[in-house]
Amino acid sequence: MSGRGARQLRDALLLAASVGVVGGVLSLRRSAAPSAPPALPAASAPAEPSPLPRGGEAEQAALGEHEAQAGCDFADHGFGVYERWRPLPLGRLLVPPARAIRADGGYDLLVHFHGAEPVRKQLAPRDLGLVIAGVDLGTRSSEYARALEGGGWDALLHAIDSEVASAVGVAGARARRLALSSWSAGSGAIGRIIARGGGRIDALILLDSLYGAYMPGQSSLVPGQLAPYVALAGAAARGAPLFYLTHTETPTSGYASTREAATFLLGEIGASPIAVAGSGDGAAAGPGADEAGDALRLTRMYDGGSLYVRGYAGAGPGGHCAQLRLLPAILAEHVLPAFDR
Numbered sequence: 001m002s003g004r005g006a007r008q009l010r011d012a013l014l015l016a017a018s019v020g021v022v023g024g025v026l027s028l029r030r031s032a033a034p035s036a037p038p039a040l041p042a043a044s045a046p047a048e049p050s051p052l053p054r055g056g057e058a059e060q061a062a063l064g065e066h067e068a069q070a071g072c073d074f075a076d077h078g079f080g081v082y083e084r085w086r087p088l089p090l091g092r093l094l095v096p097p098a099r100a101i102r103a104d105g106g107y108d109l110l111v112h113f114h115g116a117e118p119v120r121k122q123l124a125p126r127d128l129g130l131v132i133a134g135v136d137l138g139t140r141s142s143e144y145a146r147a148l149e150g151g152g153w154d155a156l157l158h159a160i161d162s163e164v165a166s167a168v169g170v171a172g173a174r175a176r177r178l179a180l181s182s183w184s185a186g187s188g189a190i191g192r193i194i195a196r197g198g199g200r201i202d203a204l205i206l207l208d209s210l211y212g213a214y215m216p217g218q219s220s221l222v223p224g225q226l227a228p229y230v231a232l233a234g235a236a237a238r239g240a241p242l243f244y245l246t247h248t249e250t251p252t253s254g255y256a257s258t259r260e261a262a263t264f265l266l267g268e269i270g271a272s273p274i275a276v277a278g279s280g281d282g283a284a285a286g287p288g289a290d291e292a293g294d295a296l297r298l299t300r301m302y303d304g305g306s307l308y309v310r311g312y313a314g315a316g317p318g319g320h321c322a323q324l325r326l327l328p329a330i331l332a333e334h335v336l337p338a339f340d341r
Contacts, residue, residue: 072321074118080125082132086167088159090147091135094120098168100129106176107131107164108339110331111156113144113186114209118324126328128336131175133160141188141211148192177339179331181205183324194228203242203335204232208323210245212256212264221256221264230268236307237269242338244308244330246323249299249315262309266302273300273309295319296326308334 085092101107109131116134137143165173182190187209212221236243247258276298295314302309
């Protein structure tokens with residue numbers, strides 16, 4: 001072996017030995033270091049949601065991060081009367097002061113899917129006396145649907161009861177009235193829940209959150225796919241538990257938009273929305289319009305019994321995000337009165 005070859009071999013051996021020593025030291029340090037505390041479930045991490053779901057039945061790509069910020073910036077006024085988020089096995093929970101819980105342990109519950117932080121920022125300072133659960137599971141409706149399969153929904157309700165009982169020191173706490181709401185991809189969870197029967201649901205709110213699948217090679221929705229929603233809408237139109245549905249003009253590709261789904265739903269119960277023309281005096285604007293501008297300009301509506309359908313002018317990420325601003329007024333003007341409050 002030449003002198004040059006010997007030097008190269010020696011250098012390679014020295015490098016290998018150095019890597020081994022460093023690796024051994026790092027390994028010892030890792031083994032000696034205390035183990036990190038277990039992280040809370042991903043749903044407990046505060047984050048703004050993505051502005052569009054990855055599809056209804058057909059999964060679609062989410063928008064980019066820079067687009068995700070458009071319209072999804074909600075002012076943070078703190079937790080109000082709520083102490084903090086409390087982690088749940090699925091999602092997280094805001095528990096109001098004990099005065100909001102009845103002596104027999106009954107309480108009013110809102111479970112919201114997708115967008116827990118915007119909901120917290122808007123509702124917590126208002127002191128509506130609600131226990132609020134927020135569940136964020138990703139940007140695909142299928143991720144929400146999978147989480148609620150089997151006994152997932154019943155387990156979530158049981159965990160909420162237990163956490164409320166522990167927080168306020170009232171044994172046997174239980175939800176007296178239940179409102180479900182979703183935004184965007186969160187409808188995947190709602191679909192699973194109502195497919196099992198909505199006997200416990202006292203109010204349902206879908207904020208730009210009802211999508212559908214097309215028939216193969218067509219632009220019409222698959223018959224029967226929204227049957228549970230149609231049944232609830234028909235019951236609400238006859239005065240049964242409240243159903244509040246909103247949509248934007250945001251287009252989708254490969255699956256039915258919220259506008260198309262809302263039109264289909266009304267058609268299935270023999271109803272039609274009426275067009276709303278701007279009057280210039282704010283009468284045609286939806287609740288929360290001051291914060292969202294033209295995105296919440298009302299374009300069409302339907303009222304019948306306890307069924308409310310509202311269409312808005314928003315046609316992009318900002319308009320889609322603005323739908324979350326409607327929730328406080330819907331609760332105060334419709335849901336809480338229906339809860340006899």
